[in-house]
Amino acid sequence: DQQVKQNSPSLSVQEGRISILNCDYTNSMFDYFLWYKKYPAEGPTFLISISSIKDKNEDGRFTAFLNKSAKHLSLHIVPSQPGDSAVYFCAASARDAGGTSYGKLTFGQGTILTVHP
Amino acid sequence: DVKVTQSSRYLVKRTGEKVFLECVQDMDHENMFWYRQDPGLGLRLIYFSYDVKMKEKGDIPEGYSVSREKKERFSLILESASTNQTSMYLCASSPRPPLQETQYFGPGTRLLVL
Numbered sequence: 096d097q098q099v100k101q102n103s104p105s106l107s108v109q110e111g112r113i114s115i116l117n118c119d120y121t122n123s124m125f126d127y128f129l130w131y132k133k134y135p136a137e138g139p140t141f142l143i144s145i146s147s148i149k150d151k152n153e154d155g156r157f158t159a160f161l162n163k164s165a166k167h168l169s170l171h172i173v174p175s176q177p178g179d180s181a182v183y184f185c186a187a188s189a190r191d192a193g194g195t196s197y198g199k200l201t202f203g204q205g206t207i208l209t210v211h212p
Numbered sequence: 213d214v215k216v217t218q219s220s221r222y223l224v225k226r227t228g229e230k231v232f233l234e235c236v237q238d239m240d241h242e243n244m245f246w247y248r249q250d251p252g253l254g255l256r257l258i259y260f261s262y263d264v265k266m267k268e269k270g271d272i273p274e275g276y277s278v279s280r281e282k283k284e285r286f287s288l289i290l291e292s293a294s295t296n297q298t299s300m301y302l303c304a305s306s307p308r309p310p311l312q313e314t315q316y317f318g319p320g321t322r323l324l325v326l
């Protein structure tokens with residue numbers, strides 16, 4: 096049962112254009128969402144996060160969007176650069192009935208982004 | 213700067229062997245996690261720990277156990293390795309609130325079980 100889904104295994108864009116990575120979730124208890132980037136032979140690194148009380152969070156070229164009613168989040172990269180080529184994972188966090196999460200994350204399958212010069 | 217290190221980058225083991233994967237973090241984080249990454253499946257949580265000597269099962273704990281005797285060290289143990297445990301194993305750590313959701317990952321251990 097995949098609670099967090101990234102339905103596009105890969106995405107190819109031209110340098111300078113916008114990259115849009117998408118993620119859907121099913122668990123309505125998720126209240127915090129993150130995006131990680133992973134290069135080959137390295138561990139994932141945190142990119143940007145968004146809380147369920149927001150619908151947008153911007154950090155330089157990266158913007159995270161959240162549509163709670165659709166249970167959908169997206170990551171926009173503008174402008175895309177060849178160095179952005181990596182695997183992107185979305186992840187979600189939920190708190191239990193006592194309000195504790197222990198930082199546990201549920202990850203999507205990942206999307207391979209390739210930015211062509 | 214947070215550093216999470218894993219004892220090996222590559223490991224080759226035989227079916228039935230006992231395998232230890234070690235992870236050490238230097239930022240005094242309370243939470244530590246073990247994931248495996250497989251193509252098309254993303255990162256799946258095996259076990260996590262929110263304190264010394266505490267452990268919780270993740271989504272795929274079967275065939276694995278863990279040990280956390282010291283705050284900075286979290287070990288993953290494959291009691292009897294099988295070929296379906298061939299994978300990339302990633303360790304992560306995170307602090308307690310308010311930033312507990314942001315996890316810091318090690319470089320990963322690629323394990324091949326023959």
